[in-house]
Amino acid sequence: MEILNSKFQPPQLPAILHRERLFRKVSAISGKALITVTAGAGYGKTTLARDAVSRLDIKTVWIRLDPRDTDLMVFMACLESGIRRAFTGLDDHHQKSSPEQSILKHNPRLVLKFLRTLEKTVQKETVMVLDDYHLVQENKTINEALELMLLHLPAHMHLILISRREPPIRLSRLRSMNRLIEISEADLSFTFPEIKDFFSKIFNLPVTDDHILELHEKTGGWAASLVLFRYALKGKTQGEIETCLLGFKGSHRFIFSYLEENIFETQPLETREFMMKAGLLSVIDPEFCNRVFQITNAGIILGRMMEDHLLIFPANENQTLFIFHHLLKDYLAEKLSLEYPVPELNALHQRIAQEIEPDDIFEALFHYIEGRDYDDAIRVIETHELKFLLEGKIHFLGKCLEKIPGTVVENNPKLLFAQAKLFSYYGSPREAVLKLQTAYSLFKKTQSNEDMVKCLVDIGAQYYGSGYVKEAKLLMEQVLSEVNPSSATYIVAMTYLIFLAAVLGEFDASEKYTREAGEVIAEYPDFERCVALALINTSYAYKLYISGDFEKSRALNEKLLKTVLDLKAESVLPLIYYQCSATSAALGRFETGYDYGKKGIEICEKINLRDSKKGWVHIAVSQNCMGLGRFEEAIDHLNAGIEIFEMPCNRWGLANARHCLHQVLVEQKKPDQAKELLLNSLDIIDGYDVIITEGILENSLAALLIQEKNPEEAMDCLNRSRH
Incomplete structure (x- = not known):
């Protein structure tokens, strides 16, 4: 998974006020594991962190998170990549695929692997800044990973977490150990002396103490409103400043009007048009803008905006890529929706998606959906299904699908099929079956036989995932005659049939399906034949094992x-x-x-x-x-x-897992508990016809009964195992 360099670029700050009272808090970082900087939009969280770490004699790794990092493996890949880039100048993540969530209760290896990287790579005082953590904190496993990481961080390694919302992680232990610094919205609010210094020392504006007092009362020290008011005062006389103050309200609901009057409307029409369109982009590339917006001077416009300090910042060291301040982006998005008719706005999103798709299918999918081009969105999902899986963007894909109106999804069988895949990947086969059944009904209305069969085969796969092995096999057999032998669906169906027959102890049937599939596959082109043989032989290898x-x-x-x-x-x-x-x-x-x-x-x-x-x-x-x-x-x-196995109530899987657990209990000299597990396992698969598993359980139960000196019941178990 390739990670862009711009993700690791600290923001380049304009002239700012060094806020000494807050710097003193951050400078006490030695001996601390974590600093949280939590406040709403526009309170100067990132500015404070950037200023503080630049003034400290400490190595800094800066990571700018975005909504596509909501999968755990992607998140951890970003952290490891940031460390490698900072300390070795190298990063091998562009050569590897790196995706999402593990159940940390049982699999902390992702975090432990990262901690080992820290131990090997980081030998001096270092701070890692996770900017915009609120964009990923809805994922519980990321929060769990962070909690585990904080418990085991090396003493010379520190984290700074910047978020608009309180991070949902447990901090009581860090508080009790005095290893936590918390900077809140109240801390970030400008004090009277800071507002005075901000206007007089940084911008050299003639603002009196009375003006400062009034500003402090009206804004509550909210940084964004102070910055915007500064733009309003540019070039004003004392009398004009007093007039501005009379009409000024510092609350969030007045910010957009100030952006409108003091930044947006002061620009020429050409720049205003550009700003609205560029606000749709996560990173602004002048050449990309020229192509998509059909202009030739994007670089010149961006240069003027930089010169005028119009809430735009470089996104890389070479200053060839740019980002807008989030408040400006929010304003521009609202302005664009008001200024442009919906068809034109949709067309703009679609042009962006088409241009960006060869380089970034994830961003392209986002814009196709925003542009209501659901056909192309479906095409991207279908074409790159494996890429979403391999690069850990399953959670991102789910969030994209959530943005599509429910009425569209429920009436589009291909989107329902994609949703079913998500449920399947997340281990929820029952929900997947419901989506597939609805998709099947819709395909049936359009007489799309190939898609109908594909749905049925996938329903069979979900039956297996739920432990209904016999039902899965029966469904696959029923639809096999309708499957095109040259299609991928045929290979999937035969792969399952070979496997399911073996699970049910029908070894002759498993052999027969293997031969039939081999004859069909022999006619495939070389690459397709190689892939198909790999799938078929995977199931046949299981037949050899289970027999x-x-x-x-x-x-x-x-x-x-x-x-x-x-x-x-x-x-x-x-x-x-x-x-x-x-x-x-x-x-x-x-x-x-x-x-x-x-x-x-x-x-x-x-x-x-x-x-x-x-x-x-x-x-x-x-x-x-x-x-x-x-x-x-x-x-x-x-x-x-x-x-x-418990999540989909996969009885076959549960029985096998409990059989293994019984073996551990036997080794631990706990025969009564082991016997209870075996009886429970036999009970939960009763009537499911998984005779191999039943036989294994009966044999194990017989062994325990013999130890109990109960040969008659043991013989009954052995007799049952033969059937």
Whole structure:
């Protein structure tokens, strides 16, 4: 995932007032883990932090967060990238994919990996500034990651958190340890002496003490209103200043009118038109503006705005990219919506999206949706589905879909299908099925048979994710005759059928489906054939494993692993790592199996996978942990797997996880608890026809009954396991 350099550029400040009372608070950072700077828009949070760290003799890593960082893996990648750039001058994240959330209760490795990077890389006093944290704090896992990080930060490493809202993280421990500095909205409000210095020393404006007192009363010391009032006073006489003061109100609702009168309307028409359009961009590139806005002088206009200090700031060291102050952006967005008819505004968003799509599909998707071009939005989602997954932008994709009116989504089967994919990735197959059923009904109205079949196959996949293995197989079999053999849907259906038949103990059927798929795939073009074979053989390797042919399964999985890594088909890797790990455990190669399993969990986190496949990887890791005598670690992985299986109520997965947990209890000399787990597991899969799992559970129960000297019941269990 490539991360732009501008993300790590501290803001370049104009002439500012050095606020000594606040600087003293920040300068006490030594020995502190965290400084929070929390206030509403326009209180000078970023200005204070930038001024303070520039005056301290301390290494600074500045990270400007944005809404696309709301996925945990993206967030952590930004932090690590910022550290590497600051201390090594290098950053390898542009060569790697880096996505979202893990359940930190069981998987703190992302944070621990970052902390190890800090230990190796950061050897001197350093502060990391996370600007605009409010844009990402709605994600609970990011807050949890930050809490864990703060508990283990090296003593010479400090964080400054800048946010418009109180960060939802637990700070009581840091407070009790005196490792926290809190700067609030009240702290940031300008005092009478600061307002006086601001106007007299910085801007050399003739404002009397009475004027200052009145300003202080009217503004409450709100920095934004003071800055804007300064623009209003430019070139004014004493009498005119008093007139301005009479009409001045410093509250937020008057800011836009001041921007209108003192900044926007003072510009020529050409600049006003440019400002409104450029306000739509997250970063303003003059060449990009020339192309999209069909002008030739964007650079000149931006240069004049910089000279006039019109709330514009450089976004990089070379001053070739720019950003507007957020208050100006908000004003310009409202102004644009008033000045431009909706069709013209939509067309502008669409031009931006078309121009930016080759370089940034995420920004393009945002503008397609803002421009109500839902067809192109759907195209981007469909075309780059895997890219959203691999780069950890699942949460971002969800937020984009939320912006599409519900009536549009509910009447667009392709958007419903995309929503179903999101639910599936997040481990909520039941919600996914509801979306797919609605999508199917809409496709049926338009007689879109190929899409109808695609929905049914995906519904079957969700049945499996919920533990309804038999139902999933039946549905796949019913639609198979309607699937075009040359389509990707055919390969998906056959991949599932080979796998599901094996799970149900129907090994002959699994073999038959494998042969049929192989005959069809033989006619595919080279690349498509290679990908299709990898998918089919992944399921066939599971059939070999579950039928007890561990050595053949191991050999096929290791061959598949190399193929899939060469193809960069990372979405297939979790199952392959699971099978490599599970077969290694069956063969007694526990260290190898453990390593495979850990890689499987890492890839699940990387591609943001939280469905049952991740649960199975945890089970495989636990099996190898038991072989290595690491029973506590095995329990941690089993609990993580159980949590994943419980969300969709995947009974088959839960039964297997609890069977492994019973093995730990046996080793810990707790036979009664182990027996209770087995009985519970048999109960929850009763009637689900997963005979292999039933047989494994019955055999294990028989072993415990023999230990209890209860041979008759043990024999009953063994007899049941044969059926």
